[in-house]
Amino acid sequence: xxxxxxxxxxxxxxxxVPVLEKARDELxxxxxxxxxxxEMSHRSAEYQEIxxxxxxxxxxLLKIPDNYKVLxxxxxxxxxxxxxxxxxxxxxxxxxxIITGNWAKKAYEEATKFGDIRIAATSEPDHYSYIPKCGxxxxxxxxxxxxxCYNNTIYGSxxxxxxxxxDIPLVADMSSSFLSEEVDVSKFGLIYAGAxxxxxxxxxxIVIVREDLLGFADEKTPIYLDxxxxxxxxxxxxxxxxxxxxxxxLVFQYLKSIGGVKAIHEIDxxxxxxxxxxxxxxxxxxxxxxxxxxxxxxxxxVTGNPELDAKFVAEAKEQGMINLKGHRSxxxxxxxxxxxxxxxxxxxxxxFMKQFEAKNR
Ligand code: PMP
Numbered sequence: 001x002x003x004x005x006x007x008x009x010x011x012x013x014x015x016x017v018p019v020l021e022k023a024r025d026e027l028x029x030x031x032x033x034x035x036x037x038x039e040m041s042h043r044s045a046e047y048q049e050i051x052x053x054x055x056x057x058x059x060x061l062l063k064i065p066d067n068y069k070v071l072x073x074x075x076x077x078x079x080x081x082x083x084x085x086x087x088x089x090x091x092x093x094x095x096x097x098i099i100t101g102n103w104a105k106k107a108y109e110e111a112t113k114f115g116d117i118r119i120a121a122t123s124e125p126d127h128y129s130y131i132p133k134c135g136x137x138x139x140x141x142x143x144x145x146x147x148x149c150y151n152n153t154i155y156g157s158x159x160x161x162x163x164x165x166x167d168i169p170l171v172a173d174m175s176s177s178f179l180s181e182e183v184d185v186s187k188f189g190l191i192y193a194g195a196x197x198x199x200x201x202x203x204x205x206i207v208i209v210r211e212d213l214l215g216f217a218d219e220k221t222p223i224y225l226d227x228x229x230x231x232x233x234x235x236x237x238x239x240x241x242x243x244x245x246x247x248x249x250l251v252f253q254y255l256k257s258i259g260g261v262k263a264i265h266e267i268d269x270x271x272x273x274x275x276x277x278x279x280x281x282x283x284x285x286x287x288x289x290x291x292x293x294x295x296x297x298x299x300x301x302v303t304g305n306p307e308l309d310a311k312f313v314a315e316a317k318e319q320g321m322i323n324l325k326g327h328r329s330x331x332x333x334x335x336x337x338x339x340x341x342x343x344x345x346x347x348x349x350x351x352f353m354k355q356f357e358a359k360n361r
Pocket of ligand 1: 149
């Protein structure tokens with residue numbers, strides 16, 4: 001209908017068409033206010049309703065317990081690499097990190113500026129091909145928190161278990177799997193996710209944090225970087241990214257309308273399952289991740305020949321399937337198939353892969 005491409009980017013990525021249509025319909029005159037949400041005061045009653053509903057719908061979707069705050073912040077996932085240690089290194093100033101990819105490693109490196117940070121486990125020597133299995137014995141008893149990256153966008157791996165950390169708060173970067181699966185929020189001290197994959201356009205980062213962890217930031221902490229600042233003011237300490245939060249709210253409403261996280265997860269399992277089944281059925285393409293640790297959102301593979309990989313990416317683009325190039329740090333091919341990637345997009349990709357294999361074998 002709109003002549004749209006299938007965008008396999010790891011983010012910013014596709015948004016559901018009904019969400020884009022609704023935003024279009026409301027763009028010039030939001031609910032009879034005579035203005036766009038882009039132009040609206042964040043202190044207006046209309047905007048308060050938008051942000052309140054977004055938070056309420058997200059709480060519903062993830063069954064977020066009452067003792068958790070939901071914050072809408074700026075600075076991307078990257079700022080959380082700093083905000084997490086600045087706020088959560090509250091007693092021993094020790095934290096343990098599990099390194100399963102570039103984003104976890106970057107978070108670890110940033111945290112080392114703020115305290116005694118230790119690597120509890122890493123799969124780096126094995127090219128991040130698996131998720132280490134860790135339990136209580138792997139963490140220092142007095143650690144202030146344990147940190148994981150739940151879904152590794154670049155390598156295409158995913159924590160298919162929640163490490164048991166006992167009483168130590170568990171922190172998870174869920175940027176690239178947020179809202180693609182049900183998670184038991186009560187098992188985490190803090191969850192964060194940048195929006196530009198499963199939630200909204202870039203510009204907002206969602207933080208879900210247990211209340212009792214707030215208020216321990218060093219007094220020299222810049223006011224914006226203290227979670228407590230935002231928690232006290234309902235994410236309205238300063239001007240929030242109003243339009244992006246509105247878009248996130250539309251995505252939440254849309255997800256609820258199709259049956260919530262459980263329903264989208266079933267669709268995601270089918271989409272990724274088809275792609276992995278095909279990959280497993282051929283030796284023309286190879287995927288380097290242990291089967292039990294595979295991501296439903298980012299599916300990575302290679303032909304074994306970098307020139308052929310580049311040809312694959314270029315020819316797919318000609319057929320309306322864009323951004324299939326692997327991350328610049330690893331190369332190869334990556335199909336990011338977030339919630340808003342229609343199943344037909346995955347079917348079309350598999351068809352293309354078969355034809356490409358037949359021609360280039
Ligand atoms: N964490 C993960 C898992 C990511 O995939 C990314 C970016 N793709 C980041 C953090 C960094 O996010 P941002 O670009 O929003 O700072």
